[in-house]
Amino acid sequence: MATDNLTHLAAFAAVARHRSFRKAGAELALSTSAVSYAIRALEERLGVGLFHRTTRSVALTEAGQRLLERLQPALGQVHDALEEMNHFRAAPAGLLRINATRAAVQTQLGPRLAKFLLAHPDVRLELAQDDGLVDIVAGGYDAGVRLHESVPEDMVAVPLGPALRGLIVGAPAYLAGREIPRHPRDLHHHECVRFRFASGHLYKWQFERDGQALEIDVPGRLTLGDQNTILQAVVDGLGLAYVLEDSARPYLDDGRLVAVLEDWSEPFAGFAVYYPRQRQMSSALRAFIDLLRG
Structure with a gap:
């Protein structure tokens, strides 16, 4: 295979992955114009359009999708062959x-x-x-x-x-005057700061004690997608939250947060x-x- 053909195919695969000429260029250490040239050259050689391009998006055409499906195994083998050569180097690279x-x-x-x-x-x-x-x-x-x-x-x-270990944490100011939850079901009577994954999935809080597992779809007016932001919201007194103990430890140690339901929080x-x-x-x-x- 000619070197320029391999370069063009690598550029095509990178643009297909990122749906972006700029991001593909960053991955390949090429300028955006160089990536664009490689795609145009490949399309001219094949006689078909591989991407739908607008000012806001890049999407594969039907022909582009078919080419990507056929190319991925071969490009994976090329990647493995090149990586195998790294074992002969004195130090990792790439x-x-x-x-x-x-x-x-x-x-x-x-x-x-x-x-x-x-x-x-x-x-x-x-x-x-x-x-x-x-x-x-x-x-x-x-x-x-x-x-x-x-x-x-x-x-x-x-x-x-x-x-x-996951912990349920809250600020002392939030818990003051409220009944401390003793069982996960008690959370239905509290404001909870919920977490939503980037995929759109809303996390349900999970508990386990003595072999008994529970999953609670907690109530709450605030839903966030970042644990640091959730911790700050809890410090501000907006409710209880389920967070990793490692992330919450600095707040627990200095008293900004306290943990509840620890007997339901198994590793x-x-x-x-x-x-x-x-x-x-x-x-x-x-x-x-x-x-x-x-």
Whole structure:
């Protein structure tokens, strides 16, 4: 295959993943005009349009969708072949793209980024924060980081860090004069700050004690999509919230928040980094996982 054809196909796959010429250029370290030229050249060579373009959106045509479906396995093999060559290098190199939840970035990845990049100067890291359930293969990511229970079954999952615990927290000012909940069902009599995933799914609070599991669809006038924003809302006295203990710990230690229903808050499997089973792990991803596990 001619080098320019491979470059054009790589540009096509990147634009298809991102639905953006600019973002595809950032991934490929090319200018937006260079990506646009590559797509035009490929369309002229094939004699069909691959994208519908407007000033606000980029979408695949039917022909473009068919080409992407046929190309993905082959491009995956090319990616694996190039990554295999990295094993002959003295140090990991290349672009590493990770998709992780905000909570995972805050507690697991963020504190280690500087150490990783300083230890591996030939690696370029792109970290996307997304609380939804993302198809990392379609998105062009090398790996994802989610709670272990959310990892797709067809992925290889590597546990990261210890078990986690969710806590129900509230500000002392909110709880003053109100009856403290003793059972999860008591939450129906409280204002609760709820959490909605980017996918649109509204999280139902989960509890477990002595083998008894409960799931409560709590009431509340305020629904947010970011744990830090939820914590601030609770500190401001807007209600109770279900948050990760690690995220709430600074607020609990200085007295801005207190925990309730702790006897219903049992630990659960924490975060895991996961990657496609059929893809060979790159040296950069292996180094990243080694650092996180260490």
